[in-house]
Amino acid sequence: MPIQYTLAELADKLSVEFQGDESHLVMATSSIDDAQASDISFFTDKKYQANLETTQAGVIIISQDNAALYAGNKLISANPYLTYAYVAQLLDSTPAIAQGISDKADIHPSAKVSPQAHIAAFAVIEENAVVSAGAFVGANSFIGKNAFIGEGTKVNPNVSIYHNVVVGAECLIHSGAVIGSDGFGFANNKGEWVKIPQVGKVVLEDSVEIGANTAIDRGALHDTIIRKGVKIDNLVHLAHNVEIDENSAIAANVAIAGSTKVGKRCTFAGCVAVNGHIEITDDVHFTGTSMVTQSIKDAGVYSSGMPAVTNKEWRKNTARLRKIEDLNAKVKLLEQQLKSLT
Numbered sequence: 001m002p003i004q005y006t007l008a009e010l011a012d013k014l015s016v017e018f019q020g021d022e023s024h025l026v027m028a029t030s031s032i033d034d035a036q037a038s039d040i041s042f043f044t045d046k047k048y049q050a051n052l053e054t055t056q057a058g059v060i061i062i063s064q065d066n067a068a069l070y071a072g073n074k075l076i077s078a079n080p081y082l083t084y085a086y087v088a089q090l091l092d093s094t095p096a097i098a099q100g101i102s103d104k105a106d107i108h109p110s111a112k113v114s115p116q117a118h119i120a121a122f123a124v125i126e127e128n129a130v131v132s133a134g135a136f137v138g139a140n141s142f143i144g145k146n147a148f149i150g151e152g153t154k155v156n157p158n159v160s161i162y163h164n165v166v167v168g169a170e171c172l173i174h175s176g177a178v179i180g181s182d183g184f185g186f187a188n189n190k191g192e193w194v195k196i197p198q199v200g201k202v203v204l205e206d207s208v209e210i211g212a213n214t215a216i217d218r219g220a221l222h223d224t225i226i227r228k229g230v231k232i233d234n235l236v237h238l239a240h241n242v243e244i245d246e247n248s249a250i251a252a253n254v255a256i257a258g259s260t261k262v263g264k265r266c267t268f269a270g271c272v273a274v275n276g277h278i279e280i281t282d283d284v285h286f287t288g289t290s291m292v293t294q295s296i297k298d299a300g301v302y303s304s305g306m307p308a309v310t311n312k313e314w315r316k317n318t319a320r321l322r323k324i325e326d327l328n329a330k331v332k333l334l335e336q337q338l339k340s341l342t
Helices: 007-014 046-054 080-090 311-322 322-339
Strands: 017-019 038-044 059-061 074-076 179-182 186-189 191-195 203-206 215-217 225-226 284-286 300-302
Touching: 007 017, 007 080, 038 080, 059 080, 080 179, 179 203, 215 225, 311 322
Parallel strands: 038 059, 059 074, 179 215, 203 225, 284 300
Antiparallel strands: 017 074, 186 191
């Protein structure tokens, strides 16, 4: 049976006011311009008012300030986008990763797998690993020796979770992620690299999300720690002994070098690169492609790098940049000459 709610039921579950036909059925979310009668969408920006006037959506989530702009069925919310997020969760039709414990899963006799866990075919659960009640482990995923998977956590297909890794409750790990691989640790012996075993682990606290093909290295000695509520996008690399504090968010292609500590509620836009052994305080926000080379002690927004321009303009600017030392010398000479005249 498809997931569906009446307008009144949604209002009750979300603790918001509704206006319109209380029995109107909602079955899916959609964008405001594509929505149909059984869909719900949201409106937050008046620059899209034309879409609001022509939408076929059955229900719109809207603020009290904008409610008069729409005459149809609506949920009135102080934060329409947040309310939309909760509606999307209620209507989520993503298939289950697994159902029950497959007899084709390879589970070590010493592993402690809850009868209420769900393990798909060809998953591997190694010696003394723990998979808690309500957790899901997808097909071809690997849970290493002594690893721990908390209640309600979802490990999608083709995830590798190495030995001793701890994953808290209600986490979500997407396909291709590698949690607990070796940190990049080597000692140099007359030009040859000697590997240093990485004996720490990775700890993911509760409600952490890890995107597809992200790699989080285990600690060299101490642990790599991702605190509660952190959200990490696809293709992110976190090196050994990195610590990310609660409710920070990291977008795709970010790389954070070893032993760096990130505070609470920080955000990293795409392709930010962060030096190792530095500390970033709470509530710091980096715009895309920023390069962070030193510790950040003050909250705020930080940027670096040059926006793309035409190749012609870039070549001109580069040519001028090469002459900056000569220009600086000429300015100093002129300053000296001016000083001698006064």
